[in-house]
Amino acid sequence: MPVLPLDELQLTETDPKTGKLRTLPALHPEMKADQSFVLYKPPPKVRDPALVEEFLERAKFIADDLNWLLALPHDKFWCQVIFDETLQKCLDSYLCHAPRKFDASFDFPPEVNDMQKCLHQSVFLTFLRMSTHKESKEHFITPSVFGEILYNNFLFDIPKILDLCALFGKGNGTLLQKMIENIFTQQSSYFSDLNETVPTILQVFNNVLQECGLQCDGASAKPQKLEERVKVTPSAMPLQALKDIVLYLCDTCTTLWAFLDVFPLACQTFQKHDFCYRLASFYELAIPELESAIKRRTCEDKSLLADLWRRLSHSRKKVVEIFHILINQICLQPILESSYENIQPFIEEFLQIFTSVLQERRFLCDYDELFPVADDVSLLQQASSALDDTRTAYILQAVESAWEGVERRKTPVVKSPP
Amino acid sequence: MALPRLTGALRSFSNVTKQDDYSEESGDLMNKRSKLHKQLMSSELTWKKIVKFVEDSLDKKEQQSVNGHLTTILQAAKQIVGTENGQEAIESGAVFLFKTFHMKECVGHDETKAIKQMFGPFPSSSATAACNATCRIASYFTEEQLTALIRIAEEQNGDNRVFFGKNIVFSFDMHDLDHSEELPINGEAAEQKTISLDY
Structure with a gap:
């Protein structure tokens, strides 16, 4: 029997409300887990123990949640990515606020650096999985539908792509090139x-x-206004x-x-x-x-x-x-x-x-x-x-x-x- | 204050992004903590299962001694969780303490942080008591037996699933400022006249 793409797959499961069997598309909001991702905030610029502790707590929540996400099966991963707004906001907040190496350098404590590294890798792997429409022979999405999913849900947009290049382009350029080329190939609207x-x-x-x-x-060409x-x-x-x-x-x-x-x-x-x-x-x-x-x-x-x-x-x-x-x-x-x-x-x-x-x-x-x-x-x-x-x-x-x-x-x- | 960024301007002034409202997210940390509490309450590994595991694995004499340690953990959990949260919350807290300390000999920085993250500020003596009691219980069992017990919870959380990208070589290298010439000390240096004090 041919393996269906995720976008055509239907799953039968027990309805938690009625207890009866029901069939739903594999990509359905009800398949999403209630996870609640928190927003990323950059490490504090001052060595205030309370601020450092808050950063570490927040970052650990994100790192744990992203690791949980990356361990999800293909269908569950995509349901979460598409239907969980907290996840989308969390990823966007990382891209916006993660410190670049060319920013003013700050001397963060070692535990902050370690946590930041851990988070940096998990965020990249999440975007890598999000830009992959074929994970294996059995787990894939129809390329055209994949392009629509990315675009219609703003999973990638131009500022996010620019941020990804600024953050990951140096060490992971080859992989990033493949990711971005695939995004633009499957969805020409990005051009x-x-x-x-x-x-x-x-x-x-x-x-x-x-x-x-x-x-x-x-x-x-315009003369300056008096009140300007x-x-x-x-x-x-x-x-x-x-x-x-x-x-x-x-x-x-x-x-x-x-x-x-x-x-x-x-x-x-x-x-x-x-x-x-x-x-x-x-x-x-x-x-x-x-x-x-x-x-x-x-x-x-x-x-x-x-x-x-x-x-x-x-x-x-x-x-x-x-x-x-x-x-x-x-x-x-x-x-x-x-x-x-x-x-x-x-x-x-x-x-x-x-x-x-x-x-x-x-x-x-x-x-x-x-x-x-x-x-x-x-x-x-x-x-x-x-x-x-x-x-x-x-x-x-x-x-x-x-x-x-x-x-x-x-x-x-x-x-x-x- | 956030650094000025090109992508910040693009998010604000172009129409190619989703305009997200982040104002509701101010309490996200509190929500996350309470969600973790709920998850802990619905954990597959319950206090009753731990007690049953002890009863099934040890003889009567050993059980009597271990029961005292189990009571100590439960009392420590009561101190840490607070009695106002009910017996169910206390037992969930005891399970959390048992999971946290089952392979530890003392209360380290990581354990303190984990307990604080879950329950907020707590008396350190209670954590020490729970740690010592768990250590004594653990001494009756092999590492494999304990791992099998704890895995009940991990299976539910999917901790043993295949992690996407585990074989990908990731580089932490990032774009940095290019090496460039130093700031000429005083740009008008060439134009400055030498001042002579030789009158």
Whole structure:
């Protein structure tokens, strides 16, 4: 007899109210156990024994409950995941509040670290099981129904996927890549959601510019209202406000980079919104201003300023790396992988993207330092004999000219002998 | 205060997430504690089963001695649980104490925490008395006999089921800040003029 997928399975059991036998779909709210998951709260930043104890109690409840969940049979696991709102909120609260390693470092007591590790693993395994539609030959869900279940119940959404990449992308990247690819493959609506999310991500960059009192799209066109408070530049703003901006920028850049690193297939969706140009333009406006604001502060908390500088440098690198992932995925990889007659659109895209960012001189230098533009142009030249040399020469000249405008010298790239 | 996050902004300002209301969750810890209490009350392993296990496994002389220890555990449970909760709650508490101490020689940090988590603040002398009494009872039995008795409860809780992902190699490595150049001490250093005191 063929084994049915979980979504078609019916189970016969005794009705606890009437005592009579009844048949219910295997995925039914009444099959859910009454478990009550608690919300996750991050470890306390101060070594207050009462707060530590509360954290440990809460975390132990979650770890025990997740271990119980992971030990459930396939049908019971999915009933709990779909119909238990407390579980969904618990997982979401972990993704929102779990400390990232790139957050300000705190010296937690050993028992807190141990508990946090235990929880971290259980949360990952729960999401792993949730992104697996076929656990074994006997235990599986119809792929299309699986996609609907994930999407309609918000088991995964774009912010959750970004959080997963920020939290687990480093050590568990291969597994995470498979999970996210499977989610997007079984439910294409996630691509639509991503497309709807990109303008909000761009708005986050715009908000940073606005907070810094810097011009950005649209905002500069409007005259300032009389009752509006005057925007303070980063150099003049209180240190706490500057710190908030740098922390926000650091989290934004790292999370975005972690996501694109794990799931580069998202690049096309980002570029539909002219993301490369918007990113370079943001970099050009915000980074020098923020750098200067940190450097000019000489009379304030030195260790905090050093920390902010480190975060800003990290954010700079991440922006450049995001740009490179996009270029690589949208243009360079397809050029390498396509046949000669099909590569022209990708070459054109490359030329257009670089032409659009030529006025962003600081960005261009920083990008060229990490990923030499000449190398990519050389790849283009090798791939196509019909390449417009005037356009590539124009781009390379603009890169050279950008280097002339900055104080530092271009580091010569030392190539190892073959 | 929560750190500013990109995903926080996306949750607030995009329409691709479920807008959850977390306001009802303030008492979730209290609810969880009371739920655990209820689970304890409906445990498969009851005090009567423990008493019967002792009666069936030991001869009369040994039973008399063990009965005294069982009474001690029950009295300790009364102190810890409180008499206002009734005999059923006290017996469930005694089962919990027996399960907690059956393989322990003294009241350690973990045991204290487990009892406090289940019943709130409790007199430590009662816990010590329960621990000593359980140890003495346990000395009459082999480890296998005790494990078989305790497993009655574990089977109900599914503790012996296969754990999803037990063979997956999990890494605790996380994204960290990239190494970068240090903050130039005083950005205008190059522009500063050297002050000479050599007049």
